[in-house]
Amino acid sequence: MANQVCINCGSKYEIDEIVYFCRKCGDILEIKYDYGELSKALKRSDWRNAPLSVWRYRDFMPINDPTKIVSLNEGGTGLHPCMRLAKHLGLRELYVKNEGENPTGSFKDRGMTVGVTKAVELGVKSVICASTGNTSASLAAYAAKAGLQCAVLIPTGKIAYGKLSQAMIYGAKVIQVRGNFDQALDIVLKLSEKHRTIYLLNSVNPFRIEGQKSLGYEICDQLNQQAPDRVIVPVGNAGNISAIWKGFKEFHELGFVKGLPKMTGIQAAGAAPIAQAIKTGSDTIVPVAAPETVATAIRIGAPVSWKKALNAIRESKGTAETVTDEEILSAQKLLARVEGLFVEPASASSIAGLIKLVENGLIDKDERIVCVTTGHGLKDPDTAVKMSEKPVEVDAEMAAIEYVLGLKRAMEVVAR
């Protein structure tokens, strides 16, 4: 019922073939279904009665054997109405889809539950990825659950501490590469071609994208079978925005929603090849050789899914924007302080992008908008601590605390 298909030349590959790039033209692959067949299968299924989660959509996933599913209970994250933030920005209807609520604290778990399940189905014993942090944390956890050997390549010194601690405690072989993410990805792509027994779980693996498309499905289901007008997504390697768009398009094709959202990608100013291509109307990207941003998760100069992302943004009549580190950090603080949502810097770029697009008059204030926040704030505690007011240290005395809380004047404290 499903095939792997090249996004450029349309070459088809069997669903159980281990292939990451088209053998004819070298482009990346996506999974395509016979939607007539899928529609029939869905009519026989009681998927709507399953709880909101990635595996509620099992019938939409290219998995043959449900007994092999490797799950830590991913998906089913909150779609939080953000009334206070909306009011602050003069917007009518704003939601945050908070992916930090996943088992390892990021959206990557949606893709890994499907990708690692596929690895188990295929009978592979060892998995690998390159990562700016979250992919490595997620893969390490799912590999542990499945009993697979796992190696992760991360850039030296530029990965947030929470993520590093996760990859380490889950028992992955953690390899720090003296270089950036793009260099590490290049190595694992070549390595997995050369050593066919090592299964690659970066987002060129189309099974990852299948899991992540559930983010789009969930948003529709949480909005009572309606698509929002706009979805704003942080963009790094560009798998997620492509996956979410695939989810919306499939729900639309299957007749579950009438409309489609404008996909809006946000990149950090120092790592923004996709936003540049959108702004200049280019059909291709110019990779950034030395990407730099405080949002280390999206510190990526040569996004592997760039073509899928440009398609998603253009097909949906969306847009792309860049945000500075300062804008990212101030959006992170604002979201925490007006909505009680603590997200990591890369995730806050969707909020920073929203603010910028509203200020520039590029978003209609009546739109129904969903910002995706991709990872939990505790992934990067150092940045949060650096960004916030320092704690006040006092003697263990009531009067000192009354003073700090403004309940007593300094004189009285001293006099006592």
Ligand code: AN7
């Ligand atoms: C919090 O972990 O690429 O555009 O190696 O961790 O699908 O790459 C992380 C990406 C956004 C960008 N927000 O998503 C990795 C990695 C967070 C992220 C992105 C990432 P893509």
